[in-house]
Amino acid sequence: xxxxxxxxxxxxxxxxxxxxxxxxxxxxxxxxxxxxxxxxxxxxxxxxxxxxxxxxxxxxxxxxxxxxxxxxxxxxxxxxxxxxxxxxxxxxxxxxxxxxxxxxxxxxxxxxxxxxxxxxxxxxxxxxxxxxxxxxxxxxxxxxxxxxxxxxxxxxxxxxxxxxxxxxxxxxxxxxxxxxxxxxxxxxxxxxxxxxxxxxxxxxxxxxxxxxxxxxxxxxxxxxxxxxxxxxxxxxxxxxxxxxxxxxxxxxxxxxxxxxxxxxxxxxxxxxxxxxxxxxxxxxxxxxxxxxxxxxxxxxxxxxxxxxxxxxxxxxxxxxxxxxxxxxxxxxxxxxxxxxxxxxxxxxxxxxxxxxxxxxxxxxxxxxxxxxxxxxxxxxxxxxxxxxxxxxxxxxxxxxxxxxxxxxxxxxxxxxxxxxxxxxxxxxxxxxxxxxxxxxxxxxxxxxxxxxxxxxxxxxxxxxxxxxxxxxxxxxxxxx
Ligand code: ZN
Ligand code: ZN
Numbered sequence: 001x002x003x004x005x006x007x008x009x010x011x012x013x014x015x016x017x018x019x020x021x022x023x024x025x026x027x028x029x030x031x032x033x034x035x036x037x038x039x040x041x042x043x044x045x046x047x048x049x050x051x052x053x054x055x056x057x058x059x060x061x062x063x064x065x066x067x068x069x070x071x072x073x074x075x076x077x078x079x080x081x082x083x084x085x086x087x088x089x090x091x092x093x094x095x096x097x098x099x100x101x102x103x104x105x106x107x108x109x110x111x112x113x114x115x116x117x118x119x120x121x122x123x124x125x126x127x128x129x130x131x132x133x134x135x136x137x138x139x140x141x142x143x144x145x146x147x148x149x150x151x152x153x154x155x156x157x158x159x160x161x162x163x164x165x166x167x168x169x170x171x172x173x174x175x176x177x178x179x180x181x182x183x184x185x186x187x188x189x190x191x192x193x194x195x196x197x198x199x200x201x202x203x204x205x206x207x208x209x210x211x212x213x214x215x216x217x218x219x220x221x222x223x224x225x226x227x228x229x230x231x232x233x234x235x236x237x238x239x240x241x242x243x244x245x246x247x248x249x250x251x252x253x254x255x256x257x258x259x260x261x262x263x264x265x266x267x268x269x270x271x272x273x274x275x276x277x278x279x280x281x282x283x284x285x286x287x288x289x290x291x292x293x294x295x296x297x298x299x300x301x302x303x304x305x306x307x308x309x310x311x312x313x314x315x316x317x318x319x320x321x322x323x324x325x326x327x328x329x330x331x332x333x334x335x336x337x338x339x340x341x342x343x344x345x346x347x348x349x350x351x352x353x354x355x356x357x358x359x360x361x362x363x364x365x366x367x368x369x370x371x372x373x374x375x376x377x378x379x380x381x382x383x384x385x386x387x388x389x390x391x392x393x394x395x396x397x398x399x400x401x402x403x404x405x406x407x408x409x410x411x412x413x414x415x416x417x418x419x420x421x422x423x424x425x426x427x428x429x430x431x432x433x434x435x436x437x438x439x440x441x442x443x444x445x446x447x448x449x450x451x452x453x454x455x456x457x458x459x460x461x462x463x464x465x466x467x468x469x470x471x472x473x474x475x476x477x478x479x480x
Contacts, residue, residue, distance in 0.1 A: 040440045040451050040475045045388040048414050052390070053086035054357070054383055055147070055326070060368045061336040063091065063125065065101050067114075070127035070135045077135070081142035084383040085365070087266065088139055089147040089244050093124070093132055097157025097179070100125055103332075104149060105246065106207075108157030108179040110222075110230045113238065116181035119157060136239045145241035145266060148234050152214070152223060153250030154207035155187065163189040163209070165196075170209045185222040185230070187212075204250060214255045224259045231263045242266030245288065249273070253285040260287055268326045279317050283324045292317045292325040292361055296344075299329065299355060302404075303348035305341060309404040309423060313396060318361035327361035329353055330369060347467075350378050351421050354445070354469040357382040358390045358408065358419040381445050382471075389417045389444070389473050397432050403464070409435060417444070418472040422464035429463035436460065436474050443470035451475075 063069050069091070077088070092104020095112040099119030108119060113129035115122065122128070139146050156171075159178025163170040166189075174180040174187040193200045193211045202211060212219055224231035234240040242265040245256055249272060260267055267288040271279060274297035279290050295316040302311040317325040329352040334342050344352045349369060356363045357379075363386065369375050392409035399405070402424040410416025416435060422428045427448075434441075434454050441452040441460055448470040454460035464470045 040442065040477060042442050042444065042475050043415070043473065045384050045444065048388040050388055050391040050411075050414060052362075052387055053084055054363045054365050054386060055087040055089055056080055056085045056370065057089045057328075057331060057364050057366050059091040059103075059126075059332060060366070061103065061332040063103070065125045067100060067121075067123035067125065067127050068131075069125065070131040074131075074135045074138050077138045077142050077144060081144055083380055084387045085144065087145040087147055087242070089268075089364070090135075090149060091126055092149045092151055092246075093126070093238075095119060095121075095124055105151055106156035107151045108155065108174065109182050109184075111182035111184040111233065112180075118179060118181045133238070140239065146239065147242045147244050147266060147268075148238075148240040149244045149246060150230070150234075151246040152212060152230075152255070153247045154204075155192070155210040155212060156207055158187065158210065161189060165189060165194045165199075166209065172210055184228065184233075191216060191219055202250070206247070206250065211250070214251055220258070223255075224262045229262075231259055235263050235265065240265075243268070243288075245269040247272075248282070253282055256286040256288050276315055276317055276320070279325075280320055283321050289321075289324040289326050289362070290317070291331075291364075292327045295325065295327050295356065295359075295361065296329070296334075299352045300341065300344050303351060303423065304343075304345050307423070308401045309421060310399045310401060312355070312404050313399055318359055319394075322360035323362075325361040326364055327356040327359070328364040328366065329356060330366040331364070335366070335368060348423075350375060351423070351469050353379055353382055354419060354421060354471070355404075357386040358406065358417060358471060359394060378445070385417065385444055385471050389415060392416045398430065403428055403430075405430065405432065405462075407435070415474045418462060419469065420462055420464035420472065421469045423467060425466045427463055427465050429461050431459060431461045434458045434460050434462075434472075440475040440477060441472050442475040443472055445469065445471050 058073050093113050095109045096102030096104050096106040097108050098106055100121035102125055113132055114124040114127055115129040136146050157179040158171045159173035160169050160171055161173040163172055172189040172192050176183045180186055193213050195213055198213055222229055248269040269288045269290050271282050271290050274293045276294045279294055282290055298311055298314050298316055302309050329344050337343055370379055390408055391414050392411045395407045397405040397407050404421040406419045408416040436454040437456055437458050439454045447465050447468050448463050450463050452460050452462055462472045
C-alpha cells in the first residue's frame with residue numbers, strides 16, 4: 001500500500017533498508033567497530049551546555065482540590081531544576097469564584113493568594129499564601145523563574161448590582177463584602193463593558209457582562225501602573241518573574257505591551273490560533289512570546305489527523321521567531337478536550353516531544369506527561385539533548401509520510417544532532433550526508449542500539465526504530 005509509493009519517491013535521495021522490528025540484534029547492529037577492542041563512548045552532553053532550557057507547566061485540569069498543590073510542587077522543584085527546567089508556569093494563584101474548586105480562570109480577588117475567607121474557603125485549590133511563598137522561595141533557590149498565570153479578560157464572582165448600561169442586574173460588584181476581601185482593586189459595573197465611556201460589548205462566550213475595560217485609567221492603575229498594581233504586587237511582593245497571559249483573544253494587544261513596558265519579565269500569551277501570520281503579528285505588536293499553536297497543529301496533523309510527516313515541512317513560528325515561540329505538545333486545555341484535533345494522542349506524544357525538544361523554540365513540558373512513568377525517562381533524555389546538542393541551523397534532510405529527518409548543525413565544538421522520526425512499524429535506516437567525518441555515531445535517546453560510523457566524506461547510515469525516534473550525534477572511542 002503506502003510502501004510502494006514511498007519506494008517510488010526514494011530512489012534519488014537515499015537507500016532504505018526496511019527490516020522487521022523483531023528485536024533481533026543482527027538486524028540493528030550490522031556494522032562492528034573497526035577495532036573490536038575499541039569502546040564507543042557517548043559524549044558527555046553536559047559538557048556541551050548550549051544555555052537553553054525548558055519550561056514546566058506545573059498543573060493539569062482538575063488538580064486535586066485539597067489545597068496542597070503548592071506543597072506537592074515544592075517537593076519537585078529541585079528535581080526539575082536538575083532535569084534542565086528553568087521556569088515554572090504555575091496555575092492561577094489567586095481566588096476565583098469557585099473557591100477551593102477553582103482552577104483560577106474565574107478570577108474574583110487578584111490579591112487573595114489563599115489568605116481571606118471568601119467563596120467558601122481561605123486556601124485556594126492549590127493552597128495557602130504562605131505555601132505559595134514557600135514554593136516561590138524554593139524555586140528561586142534552584143534558579144528557577146516562576147511564571148504567573150494572568151487572567152485579565154474577564155472577572156467572576158462579584159456581587160449583584162443594578163447595571164444601568166445593561167438595564168438589569170449584573171454580578172459586577174467587587175468589594176470587601178463581595179468577592180474581593182482584599183479590598184484592593186474594588187470594581188463595579190463602571191469598570192466593565194459597556195459603561196459611561198464605552199458601549200463596547202464583545203458578546204463573547206466567557207463572562208461578557210464582567211469583561212474588564214482596560215481603557216480606563218482606574219483599571220490600568222490597578223492592573224499594572226501603580227505600585228500596588230497586580231503586576232507590581234506579583235513581581236515585587238510575591239516574587240513572580242514573568243507572565244503567562246490567559247485568553248488574549250479577548251482583549252487588545254496593547255494591554256500586554258503596556259504591562260510589559262511597565263514591569264518587564266518573561267512573557268508568553270495564550271493566543272489560540274494556529275495561523276503563523278496571526279501569531280507573528282501579535283509578537284510584533286506586544287513583544288510578548290506566544291504559545292506556538294502553529295507547531296502544535298502541524299504536529300497534530302503530521303502524527304494524528306493526517307498521519308503524514310511531510311506536514312512537518314510546513315512553515316512554523318519557531319522558524320520566524322525562535323526566541324518568542326513557546327512550543328508545546330499538550331496543556332491543561334488540550335488534555336481535557338475530547339476533540340481529537342486539539343490533542344496529540346498518547347501514542348504519538350513522545351515523538352512530538354522529540355520534535356519540540358530538538359527544534360528551535362522554547363519548549364514547555366506538561367506536568368502530566370513528565371509525571372507519566374511511561375514517559376519520564378524519555379522526556380528527561382530529550383531535555384538533556386535539548387539543553388546541549390540541539391543547537392545550530394536547522395536543515396530538513398528528508399521527509400515523507402512516515403519519516404522525518406532533521407539536522408541541527410551545531411556550533412563551534414558543539415557537534416549538533418540528527419533527529420530521525422519514524423512512524424512506520426519497521427526499523428528504518430538511511431544513508432545521509434552528515435557534518436561529522438570519521439566519527440562513530442550513537443543515538444542519544446538509546447532507542448536504537450545501532451553503532452554507526454561516518455566516513456571521511458561525512459556519509460553515515462542512521463536509523464530509527466519502528467514507531468519511534470532516535471537522535472544521533474558523535475561518540476568518542478576509548479579502551480577499557
Ligand atoms: Zn489529534
Ligand atoms: Zn518513509
